Amino acid sequence: xxxxxxxxxEIILDHYRNPRNRxxxxxxxxxxxxxxxxxxxxxxxxxxxLDGDVINEIKFGGQGCSISQASASMMSSTVKGRTTAELANxxxxxxxxxxxxxxxxxxxxxxxxxxxAQAKLETPAKLGDIEALKGVVKFxxxxxxxxxxxxxxxxxxxxxxx
Amino acid sequence: xxxxxxxIRADFPILCRRVHGKPMVYLDSAATxxxxxxxIDAVTHYYEQINSNVHRGSYQLAVESTDxxxxxxxxxxxxxxxxxxxxxxFAKNATEAINLVARTWGCANLSPGDPVVxxxxxxxxxxxxxxxxxxxxxxxxxxxxxxxxxxxDLTNLDRxxxxxxxxxxxxxxxxxxxxxxxxxxxxxxxxxGALMLVDASQHTPHLPTDVQEMGAxxxxxxxHKMCGPxxxxxxxxxxxxxxxxxxxxxxxxxxxxxxxxxxxxxxxxWKFEAGTPPIAEAVGLGAAVDYLTGLGMKQVRSHELSLxxxxxxxxxxxYGNHITIHGPxxxxxxxGVLSFDxxxxxxxxxxxxxxxxxxxxRAGHHCAKPxxxxxxxGATSRASLYxxxxxxxxxxxxxxxxxxxxxxx
Ligand SMILES: Cc1ncc(COP(=O)(O)O)c(C=O)c1O
Numbered sequence: 001x002x003x004x005x006x007x008x009x010e011i012i013l014d015h016y017r018n019p020r021n022r023x024x025x026x027x028x029x030x031x032x033x034x035x036x037x038x039x040x041x042x043x044x045x046x047x048x049x050l051d052g053d054v055i056n057e058i059k060f061g062g063q064g065c066s067i068s069q070a071s072a073s074m075m076s077s078t079v080k081g082r083t084t085a086e087l088a089n090x091x092x093x094x095x096x097x098x099x100x101x102x103x104x105x106x107x108x109x110x111x112x113x114x115x116x117a118q119a120k121l122e123t124p125a126k127l128g129d130i131e132a133l134k135g136v137v138k139f140x141x142x143x144x145x146x147x148x149x150x151x152x153x154x155x156x157x158x159x160x161x162x
Numbered sequence: 163x164x165x166x167x168x169x170i171r172a173d174f175p176i177l178c179r180r181v182h183g184k185p186m187v188y189l190d191s192a193a194t195x196x197x198x199x200x201x202i203d204a205v206t207h208y209y210e211q212i213n214s215n216v217h218r219g220s221y222q223l224a225v226e227s228t229d230x231x232x233x234x235x236x237x238x239x240x241x242x243x244x245x246x247x248x249x250x251x252f253a254k255n256a257t258e259a260i261n262l263v264a265r266t267w268g269c270a271n272l273s274p275g276d277p278v279v280x281x282x283x284x285x286x287x288x289x290x291x292x293x294x295x296x297x298x299x300x301x302x303x304x305x306x307x308x309x310x311x312x313x314x315d316l317t318n319l320d321r322x323x324x325x326x327x328x329x330x331x332x333x334x335x336x337x338x339x340x341x342x343x344x345x346x347x348x349x350x351x352x353x354x355g356a357l358m359l360v361d362a363s364q365h366t367p368h369l370p371t372d373v374q375e376m377g378a379x380x381x382x383x384x385x386h387k388m389c390g391p392x393x394x395x396x397x398x399x400x401x402x403x404x405x406x407x408x409x410x411x412x413x414x415x416x417x418x419x420x421x422x423x424x425x426x427x428x429x430x431x432w433k434f435e436a437g438t439p440p441i442a443e444a445v446g447l448g449a450a451v452d453y454l455t456g457l458g459m460k461q462v463r464s465h466e467l468s469l470x471x472x473x474x475x476x477x478x479x480x481y482g483n484h485i486t487i488h489g490p491x492x493x494x495x496x497x498g499v500l501s502f503d504x505x506x507x508x509x510x511x512x513x514x515x516x517x518x519x520x521x522x523x524r525a526g527h528h529c530a531k532p533x534x535x536x537x538x539x540g541a542t543s544r545a546s547l548y549x550x551x552x553x554x555x556x557x558x559x560x561x562x563x564x565x566x567x568x569x570x571x
Contacts, residue, residue: 004514004515004518004569007514008511008569013569013570016570039526040510040525040526040527040541041526041527041531041534041540041541042510042540042541043540063539063540064508064510064540065508065509065510065511066508066510066511066569066570067510067511069508139514142510142514145510
């Protein structure tokens with residue numbers, strides 16, 4: 001069986017003990033979305049304030065296990081200040097990280113005709129600290145704990161854009 | 163006579179399993195119990211020697227199969243002190259049994275605004291069917307609160323029952339372990355002119371159950387928590403009531419006659435058992451009831467009582483204020499369910515760490531979200547005991563809890 005140390009990496013525990021961006025934002029101007037994990041009762045509330053298509057401010061609340069709380073904390077630190085297009089890219093990269101399927105080959109040559117912006121979107125986004133959550137995949141029941149905040153953020157962004 | 167746990171454990175093949183290279187310590191019997199050899203054998207024997215559809219068959223196997231089903235009904239009836247075998251209706255599980263009452267008796271007898279009273283410690287199985295009726299028929303759901311010890315707070319019972327049509331209560335809480343005063347509640351319900359439904363899912367496996375003593379009108383429970391197979395549950399109700407209420411699902415087995423114009427229903431209990439029943443599962447439940455009766459339900463209860471006392475003492479001695487055990491602190495007032503908070507560590511993380519030590523506990527809301535809200539938490543860790551558990555299982559739990567400190571403290 002995989003080691004618990006793969007799941008509970010130090011950086012994850014740090015985000016769990018000292019969550020970044022926990023709190024609330026006034027709605028409006030911010031929007032608020034709630035996510036539930038019906039299996040275990042984890043609840044997450046995401047607040048985002050969009051400035052055009054830039055995530056100006058993000059906060060989260062709710063309750064959950066170390067993985068769900070750390071994931072929300074890391075996600076919020078990473079996406080703050082990014083554009084929604086960059087977020088979509090990060091979201092895709094995160095879902096790949098969380099998928100049990102092998103990752104697609106990394107050395108896909110970029111066609112020279114691509115313009116720069118598009119090329120940027122198509123290179124896998126750098127997840128940084130979030131990569132520490134990779135070990136979660138070895139504990140399949142916990143994957144939903146890690147992905148809950150990402151689903152909820154997507155919802156919040158959709159809400160803000162409609 | 164005390165239970166001989168060593169010989170009981172030998173009856174449960176799964177208890178030999180190892181998980182993650184460690185002996186398995188199973189502390190999740192409130193979710194489902196393991197099955198003893200006689201139950202597994204009864205199901206196998208049914209399929210190997212008897213298997214055929216019930217009722218209407220004239221050949222030997224079909225006769226034996228029908229007999230096996232009805233024999234199981236008789237065993238269950240005896241086990242719960244039913245007035246007659248026909249008062250035992252087989253359902254899929256306790257959830258279906260409660261839904262049966264809501265859909266048949268409820269739809270026929272409840273009008274918009276009629277109060278139905280439940281409690282804050284109910285399992286979703288005894289909440290959602292009433293929420294559904296509230297949405298569809300406009301019934302009015304009232305809640306008996308719990309006090310800080312996890313007992314029902316009956317201070318305003320009379321007011322809550324005023325005008326009520328039904329009181330529906332779990333005999334034993336699957337989260338707090340609280341043993342509720344069912345007979346007293348039934349009396350209060352009847353005095354107020356309401357019927358009484360008891361969700362006995364956590365009662366029949368662990369305590370002697372006598373539906374006459376409970377005095378209730380409906381009693382629902384589930385087979386898989388009492389050493390029986392999954393897929394079989396029971397609704398017991400008084401004969402007059404079963405005769406008076408409309409059928410549940412329609413189809414084969416539940417009819418007397420069908421014409422182009424309509425149908426007439428079979429007698430109770432078959433009127434409520436549409437389609438091919440879970441025959442092997444019923445046979446397995448019959449064997450489970452025999453097994454429990456052989457041990458003696460009083461002995462099962464006293465075994466769990468001493469184990470709960472041992473658990474409460476051990477955990478408090480080891481961890482003092484670092485552990486909070488929800489529900490009644492007095493062992494005599496509770497079943498073998500221990501929901502706890504350890505050092506504020508999230509239950510999923512606790513359960514994950516315990517799993518590495520081979521200790522199986524459940525983390526989550528235990529299908530009692532309204533209760534979680536009352537307790538002020540989203541989830542609890544829950545260790546639950548049964549007749550095959552012993553003190554070394556408790557010791558293993560206590561030892562493994564300390565492992566969580568390395569990560570979370
Ligand atoms: C008190 C209580 N009621 C009802 C149920 C539902 O049982 P089942 O899922 O077998 O219908 C359970 C078990 O989870 C329970 O503990």
